[in-house]
Amino acid sequence: KxxxxxxxxxxxxxxxxxxxxxxxxxxxHRSVSWYQQTPGQGLQFLFEYFSETQRNKGNFPGRFSGxxxxxxxxxxxVSTLELGDSALYLCASSSYQGGEQYFGPGTRLTVT
Amino acid sequence: xxxxxxxxxxxxxEGQEVNITCSHxxxxxxxxxxxxQQFPSQGPRFIIQGYKTKVTNEVASLFIxxxxxxxxxxxxxxxxxxxxxxxxxxxxxxxxxxxxxFGKGTRLSVIA
Numbered sequence: 001k002x003x004x005x006x007x008x009x010x011x012x013x014x015x016x017x018x019x020x021x022x023x024x025x026x027x028x029h030r031s032v033s034w035y036q037q038t039p040g041q042g043l044q045f046l047f048e049y050f051s052e053t054q055r056n057k058g059n060f061p062g063r064f065s066g067x068x069x070x071x072x073x074x075x076x077x078v079s080t081l082e083l084g085d086s087a088l089y090l091c092a093s094s095s096y097q098g099g100e101q102y103f104g105p106g107t108r109l110t111v112t
Numbered sequence: 113x114x115x116x117x118x119x120x121x122x123x124x125x126e127g128q129e130v131n132i133t134c135s136h137x138x139x140x141x142x143x144x145x146x147x148x149q150q151f152p153s154q155g156p157r158f159i160i161q162g163y164k165t166k167v168t169n170e171v172a173s174l175f176i177x178x179x180x181x182x183x184x185x186x187x188x189x190x191x192x193x194x195x196x197x198x199x200x201x202x203x204x205x206x207x208x209x210x211x212x213x214f215g216k217g218t219r220l221s222v223i224a
Contacts, residue, residue, distance in 0.1 A: 042214060042217070092155065092156075106155050108153070
């Protein structure tokens with residue numbers, strides 16, 4: 001069974017721009033969660049989607065948004081990028097809410 | 113939301129058994145304990161999950177005392193490739209409004 005895939009793997013953006021990251025969960029998994037990982041803050045939960053509905057949301061500003069499609073694929077968008085948004089963005093899928101999460105390799109976003 | 117406390121770092125020699133303890137004093141009745149492993153620039157990988165007593169799989173054992181206020185991840189005969197950060201998480205299998213929260217984790221360094 002193929003694992004969680006994330007695209008792109010690396011991204012360089014300029015402050016003020018917006019970015020969209022994509023995540024394809026493991027086949028059959030309906031829950032997708034997004035995390036931001038930085039050296040200073042560690043792994044921080046962004047949001048979780050289940051059956052196209054946002055079920056949980058972390059403590060991030062409204063510039064961070066996401067969505068899930070009917071095939072469970074998910075995208076997250078960050079608008080008006082700031083230098084502090086530079087991070088590894090991880091997507092995880094699970095077969096049910098709160099279940100064992102299987103993480104993708106992440107997207108390394110650098111904001112200059 | 114149950115908070116977890118783990119040692120920041122641990123060192124071990126190859127071939128030894130490593131025990132990492134996690135404290136979760138406010139664990140709720142519905143909460144499970146899950147451990148993840150993360151290598152640099154990769155997403156965390158699920159290791160083991162348990163509710164009470166002892167759980168064992170091919171890579172680790174998880175010991176949970178009767179009061180469930182702590183848990184111990186046991187890695188038998190570690191090798192250099194076990195050098196990673198280990199996260200203890202507490203959450204409900206049907207999380208509803210309670211997302212999984214990653215703490216700072218324990219950085220395990222295995223020495224030859």
